[in-house]
Amino acid sequence: MRENRSRAVRLEAFGGPEVLEVQEVPTPQPGPGQIRVRVTAAGLNPMDWVMTADAETAARFGLTLPTGFGTDYAGVVDEVGPEVTDFAEGDRVFGSALSRAIADYVVVDASGETPANEAHHTPPEVDDRTAATLTIAGRTASAALAVVALGPQDTVLIGGAAGGVGVFAVQLARLTGARVLGTGSAPEFLRELGAEPLAYGDGLEDRVRALAPGKITAAIDLHGTETALTAQKLGVPDARICTIAAQLEGIPGANGANAAPGALAEIAGLVAAGRLRIPIAATFPVAQIRTATELQAARHVHGKVVIDL
Template sequence: MQEHRSRAVRLDAFGGPEVLDVREVPAPQAGPGQVRVRVTAAGLNPMDWIMTADADTAARFGLSLPAGFGTDYAGVVDQVGAGVTGFAAGDRVFGSALSRAAADFVVADAAGEVAANEAYRTPDGVDDRTAATLAIAGRTASAALAAVGPGPDDTVLIGGAAGGVGVFAVQLARIAGARVIGTGSAGSAGYLRELGAEPVVYGDGLADRVRALGGVTAAVDLHGVETVHVARELGVPDGRICTIATQVDGVTAANGANAPSGALPEIARLVAAGRLRVPIAAGFPIEQIRRAVELQAGRHVRGKVVIDLQLDPAGAGPSL
């Protein structure tokens, strides 16, 4: 079999965007039970640069040098390993490949179900750039909401609602029938309204502002602990409060790896049906990976940042 050469983001030292380089590397080969995907788009998440920022954090994720970068991907299956029956060459797929998605090719487990090493069929009606944003943020939002169980009788306070996970959490809570109050900067109010949340500015006096909107029955803190403290002050029991970015005694800390079974295919189905949308804030070619990460790490971008690779006209839109 002829070996393809391919581009991939690599780092020889842990650190910030300055350690990221694009290299030519041998293309990975699909082993038994695996598929190789020709990547068309890779979505960025805070997790990508957090876990490669220093050696201790990287070790907790099982990463060692030299390392790759990026986890969310979408593309087209171009090689199928022995024993794989659910996929064929040419199938459009999306999923996650821990710290190796920003590359022309990734190999993933065809069985799916394992967070950060999975492949799912991309539904018709979902473009590749959108599909490339679903895995980490979608799983995390699903896990957080499962922890608090929002329903039609609930008002959910979502802290950091304008961020990458917030995009999903707000809309999924609304789909579940809940009213949503989302915290953000004053400048994010219009964006939050478009997602379906009632905006409220974070910071001093947040509890009073939320109380003026009628109070809440559940809360998800996607940023730190401010929303946890406010929810407790407003009488929300710890069993209906969840965090994703920190640990608080008595409060569930959600992890995307523990999202409900079938969460990602369901999110993709909701996107295809037009019930959930994912704003794409910016797209960059892989050669501009440092610029892309700097923008995403600034935490002020509204929507997702995507690395555009071999864009397929049938599966992906134009770069911004």
């Protein structure tokens, strides 16, 4: 790259993976209270392609064309702006940069007070690929778990348990002592996470009854509404059902913005201590961003998809 130029994934039009391009752009410069991060890895999430699919959705996130792509990142601080005291050049960091993370460099606020424009110190025990998966999925899972408030006396049904948020939700639920039933198409993978696997689709209500005749007490739907509606039929109170990808009247929803302030630090600590494992389903070089996004958007990935930079 020419001096003061670097790579970034950009969109000149809203749409699917086919509109993603790796472009040469001016390298961003940090201002007061900001740091610049040399990105080494960026994790993909469903929200990345959902919010750039059309102009109406993009507007709800404050995005206009041309725009970047991806939100979760990990890397190394390579320049510190004035008035920054908590970070230094060479510090390993992770965090989120809304729809601009898949780039050689991102500039974010050092204060960490603004979600999706933040940096946090990466624990020494956590590699960059793993750190790049934590922010959105980890916070979302934590927020959903807070809604249903699990304990050792609970049996929880988690729908979409093998996906990017699911791998966090299942393990965090198990750490509360709850019994976890998880729907998905990869039973052995779910067992490795600590869930008792169930097939989704027609007959789910009967399969849950057969596996948990003592009744389930909570449910988290990470995909749509099937799990939530099944839980209602099985007598779970609405207050102990949570959705993240759809809305149902009377059912509380959750997203990463609802997570408690210390949720991300707690998750990073659990990963560092070896108590939370984040499976990386696939990694791609940035040149293959379209292929990586197509894989992630198909919603059949077991674990997380990461872009290497």
